[in-house]
Amino acid sequence: MKKRFMMLGILILSLLMVACGGKKEASTGKDTEQVLVFNLGAEPKTVDPQLNSATDGGIVINNTFEGLMRMNNEGMPVPATAESYEVSEDGKVYTFHIREGAKWSDGQPVKAGDFEYAWKRALDPAVASEYSFQLYYIQGAQEYFEGNASADDVAVKSIDDKTLEVTLVGPTPYFLALTTFYTYMPVREDVVTQKPEGWAKDTTIAVSNGPFVISEYSPSDKIILLPNENYWNRENVKLDKIIFEEIVDNTTALTAYENGELDILRDGEVPQQDIPRLQLEDPTFSIAPFLGTYYYIFNVDKEPTDDVNVRKALTYAIDRKAITEQVAKGGQLPATGFVPNGLFDSEGRDFRATAGDFDISVTADIEKAKEYLAKAGYPNGEGFPKLTVVYNTSEGHKAIAEAVQEMWKKNLGIDVELMNQEWAVFQDTRHVGNFEIARAGWIGDYADPMTFLDLWTSYSGNNDAQWKWTTNEKKFASNKKYDALIEKSKVTQGTERDALLYEAEKILMDEMITMPIYYYTGPMMVQEYVKGWERDILGTWYFGNAEMVK
Known part of the structure; x- marks a missing residue:
């Protein structure tokens, strides 16, 4: 084996990640807790890795569990529960070594077998x-999940309690980053x-095996974390307690923050209507990079x-510029494709800029929208059935839904109803x-x-559009071709892989x-006295190095 770091993936990550904790100041001591x-904004549906x-469940998990690697505040995956690793010459075999002193919160040692169990559990149909x-x-892995192989055929195995070996389908430059993700975090079979x-x-x-443990879980109220006394890096954990509040109403949350009852309002929890005022008046307000796309999903079945034609009519009829500038107000960019800005291909080109806008205008293209609606059999909206737009309860989501509703009414002559649901129910819906x-x-x-x-x-498991050729091959033949492109891209590299991904998005x-x-x-x-906090461009918050300096 030859030890080497996957420098391309790490370089890209380091360019994209953001650590916003600022320079640490000397602690005032432990006079106060x-x-x-x-x-969090809502109760997580689950905190099971x-x-x-x-995202909300992921924030809790990221502070209570720890993967083989963890992102540091420069945006690089660094050894965490694994103290070291080797990668084979062909980039397909990873060997991780579990660090001495890695323990679960009940004092039992973290074993390579805990990772093997967790990963195979995630793949269990x-x-x-x-x-x-x-x-x-x-x-x-895929063969096991689809019922064409057994768990024993999944190429992850604990050589011994301290050694985990993983064999990949093909070289994956971002595999180390994947091992920081919550699905890859360990769980104990005897507990689960x-x-x-x-x-x-x-x-x-x-x-759990991270810097904190859940000490109290009050549904629809709060989650309280305390330090994990058996965490291998316990001496550097400075917080005595984390309270995750679950205030759904953004205005209420902002009032609590301004009254000193909250220390952090995370991404998406700041009321949209207050953003212009906060930008001018509050130095603790900021707009950080965030690698994501806000969209509406169509049920294609x-x-x-x-x-x-209906989907295109609805898509071309909205004014994205008006939504971002007059409703969202957080510096968002109108989306003209699904993959956002800030991701790069093998030649260092921005993927979004290279792929183009797919003829989607940032403003409404009303004539084109009407043409597609007529092609679907609903000229000027005549005979169009009343649809329902479902969104999870939030002032911001409601405001955007109302804006879209009005645009479809004005530009296409169609009516849609709006329906909100609580977060956990909405996810199931x-x-x-x-x-x-x-x-x-x-x-x-x-x-x-x-x-x-x-x-x-x-x-x-997240293809909620129901665009699946496996349920109707004739109807969704395009999805079968899409699958083939994605699968081929996993075993190719460089410009060949780039071309496959560009074609897939098209x-x-x-x-x-x-x-x-x-x-x-x-x-x-973030209140100014909170130091050492970390948030990356993926919206992951980590408090293992945080402290309160008042």
């Missing part, structure tokens, strides 16, 4: 993890099997959104396809265009299974 209060697929596809880079679907929220049995049009957003899991494109494969946009609206930014607020 170090308590950080952070607003293999079952979570949302019975578990039905929405993020199972994130492990398909491993030999035998006690309560397979609820163990992570049950403080009587849950264990339900009438009338199963007609691509969207996942099972019980909608015609739904709000959605996708934040990158790593810094490569693939994190936005493999979302729409037929086997992706198919995606030709089918218009989504209506891109804008590319995210991260309007947020």
Whole structure:
């Protein structure tokens, strides 16, 4: 084996990540308890590493669990639970060495077998993890999930308690970054099997291996973390407590922040109508980079959104510039494709700029929208059925939905109804396809265009558009071709891989299974006395090095 770092992936990550904690000041000591209060915005659907697929749950997991690697504040994956690793000459075999002193919160040692169990658990068809596809880079992984192989055929194995060997399908320059992601974090089999679907929220049995542990879980109220006394780097954890509040109403959350009751308002929790004032008046307000796309998703297996002409009519009829400037107000960029700016191909070119805008204007193209609506059989909106746009409860999502509703009424002569749902219910509604049009957003899991494109494969647990040739090959033949492009890109490199990914996004946009609206930014607020916090361009917050300096 030859030790080497995957420099291309790391370089790209370092260019894209952002650490916003500022320079640390000398601590004032332990005269007062170090308590950080952070607003999640809603109760996470789950805090189970293999079952979570949302940012809020991911923030809790990122502070209670730890993968083989962790992103540092320069945006580079560095050894965490693994103290070192080697990579084979062909870039396909990784060997990780678990560090001495890595322990679970109950004092038991973290073993290589805990990672093997967790990864195979995510791939178990019975578990039905929405993020199972994130492990398909491993030999035998996809075959196991699809029922064509056994767990023993998945090429991840614990050589001994301290050594984990992983064999990939092909060289994957961002694999180290993947191991920082929550789906790749370890869990203990003896704990999970006690309560397979609820163990992570049950403080009587849950264990974790990160800097903090969940000490209290109050549904629809708050989650409280305390330091993990058995964490290998415990001496550098300065916070005595983290309180994750679950204030859904953004205005209420801002009031709490301005009253000193919250220390951080994360991305998306700052009221849109207050952003212009805060930019002028509050030095703790900032807009950080955020690698993500805000969009509406069409159910392509339900009438009338199963007609691509309807989808294109609705997409061309909205004014993205007006939405970003007059509604969102957070410096967002109008989206003219699905992959956002800030990701690069093998030649260092910005993927979005190179792929182009797919003929989507930042303002409404009303004539083109009307042409597509007429082609679908609804000239001037005549006879168009009433549709419902579903969104999760939020002032911001409501404001955007109302703006889109008005644009469709004015530009196409059609009426749509709006319906909001609580976050956990909404996630289920969207996942099972019980909608015609739904709000959605996708934040990158790593810094490569693939994190936005493999979302729409037929086997992706997050393909909520129901665009799956496996359910109707004739109807969704384009998805079968899409699958083939994504699969081939996993075993190719350089410009050949680039071409496959560009072609895949073109198919995606030709089918218009989504209506891109804008590319995210991260309007947020952090009190000046909070030091050492870390937030990356993927919206992941980490407090293992944070402290309160008042």
